[in-house]
Amino acid sequence: MNTKIVSALVSAALITAGCASSKPASQNAAVKPEPVNVSGLEVYTTAKDTDLRLSKTDNRQFADGSQPSEGEISIFVNPQVTFQEIIGIGGAITDASAEVFAKLPADKQQELLTAYYDKDQGIGYSFGRTTIHSSDFSSGSYTYIDEGDAELKSFSIEHDRQFRIPLIKKVIDAAGGHLTLFASPWSAPAFMKDSNNMLKGGHLLPEYADSWAKYYTRFIKAYEEEGIPIWGISVQNEPMATQTWESMIYTAEMERDFIKDHLGPALHNAGYDDKKLIAWDHNRDLIVERANTILGDPEAAKYVWGIGFHWYETWTGGDPKYDNLSLVHESYPDKALIFTEGTNERFTQEKYQYWPNAERYGDSMINDFNRGTAAWTDWNILLDQHGGPNHVGNFCFSPIHGDTSSGELIYTPTYYYIGHFSKFVRPGAKRVSTSSSRSTLLSTSFINPDNSRVSVVMNKTDKPVEYNFFVNRQEVTLTIPARAMQTLVY
Structure with a gap:
């Protein structure tokens, strides 16, 4: 592995591992009573025709969100609703x-x-x-x-x-x-x-x-x-x-x-x-x-x-x-x-x-x-x-x-x-409710056993896409390059 790749991977280390569960996956959504507040967010990106390979590309702060228009592209995460456990x-x-x-x-x-x-x-x-x-x-x-x-x-x-x-x-x-x-x-x-x-x-x-x-x-x-x-x-x-x-x-x-x-x-x-x-x-x-x-x-x-x-x-x-x-x-x-x-x-x-x-x-x-x-x-x-x-x-x-x-x-x-x-996404994580307002972007989210939260966003188009990323009513605006994958950790 070349030095650039090793450096990118080392800088991407954020979370601790959970223990692998031997239990069957939890299949029923569980609604948590309290809203989840987030502040900082880190972005890791891999993109075609670039040197980005699991590279840390952004560090942002959430702000109070506002109602997005139908003309914007948005991803909505509701950490209060969880689904299956990841083995x-x-x-x-x-x-x-x-x-x-x-x-x-x-x-x-x-x-x-x-x-x-x-x-x-x-x-x-x-x-x-x-x-x-x-x-x-x-x-x-x-x-x-x-x-x-x-x-x-x-x-x-x-x-x-x-x-x-x-x-x-x-x-x-x-x-x-x-x-x-x-x-x-x-x-x-x-x-x-x-x-x-x-x-x-x-x-x-x-x-x-x-x-x-x-x-x-x-x-x-x-x-x-x-x-x-x-x-x-x-x-x-x-x-x-x-x-x-x-x-x-x-x-x-x-x-x-x-x-x-x-x-x-x-x-x-x-x-x-x-x-x-x-x-x-x-x-x-x-x-x-x-x-x-x-x-x-x-x-x-x-x-x-x-x-x-x-x-x-x-x-x-x-x-x-x-x-x-x-x-x-x-x-x-x-x-x-x-x-x-x-x-x-x-x-x-x-x-x-x-x-x-x-x-x-x-x-x-x-x-x-x-x-x-x-x-x-x-x-x-x-x-x-x-x-x-x-x-x-x-x-x-x-x-x-x-x-x-x-x-x-x-x-x-x-x-x-x-x-x-x-x-x-570590063993024991649970998938979290996530939706995208456009087919342009695919996304899924998880909450790890250490309470860190992860969303993965994929852009299969030939153009960069600006999108609003909402967690509850908190918001940050991000851009994903063309033909790219991003992991957001918050």
Whole structure:
């Protein structure tokens, strides 16, 4: 990381971390009886075609506000109304990330850990995901058992001890000794499937459902014996996608029945009732049907903590289906929403600094949080100069790339856009009522456990925008550059 970036990040350090909550997200608005008064406000900005990268750009004082006109652009925050509790923000520690990390010089390894997990000098990741055996972002397919071992007698995570487990342990240390981590499988072992192949879809054979359910509990036990606590698991990564890589299909009814008849009881019997079970773990397009099927069944719903989702429904050429999140949130307010994966596909080095990649993150994070999402997880924290390794050629972007030839780290705009949330919105924060008078600006707000308040504002237009920022009836007038993200701390 160059000196200018380090300086900008160090100067951005304002708030202290809260403790990650293991409780389900609070889903009901709570109205506080007293108004919240604010005085000073600090602004941090990242903007296209500038040197601004999480840079402190303003320090202002609020004044008594006046009624804005319809011709002005205004953002209104009401700190008296709060919504869901935020569990954390972070990214996935995959085999690919761990393999690239291991090839970097020691000083660059430390730089990466600081950049992601230090809340003062970096962007303060507090949340993470990992895989249960291989995914496409592994150098090859593998499982933790010998093929055909339905009794799991050969179960071993020895494979992960080479790269992934050492990286996760370093991440936990860099994050201050705690990381909220969940794990997801991409496929059952080949012999447990009707296709006899870990790749290209296929279904779990009924006779192996109990064995596969026990496999999750063995994974949890093995990782926790390594000193890596597992906060939760998802049932299946992308259960409706037949991919060229590890994948396995569940219809809504199949996933419901696997949860209530096999996986839920297996977790209970192993003493893992406290682990958060995440259903769906796929795109927003079919999330309502999946939630209705699983959460509409009391015997399945009692095991499910929340519904996970990805952002890839736009593969059809349509827009993100944010309204589907609202419907799930309103229909099942006692269950959490969690963004479990998103990445920019079709890697090419020419797009390292491609601004729309970052704006995709900003758009999703603001809209997802405003619809009740309690945690937000990026995909790989680190990939190489080819967008891998990936054993089926599915190369993608990550916020930081490590060039294994030169030993250098490449920071993309996405890193900073995520940082506008993860650095300032700490675990235990609650989302606060926020509205914008124009579609020109997107915004969301939070109150942290230390009572600091954070608003994130995004401008996707090609022109700077002047806007009134109201907190209750107090006001300050600000300007956000073109193609920019701002975090306001007050």
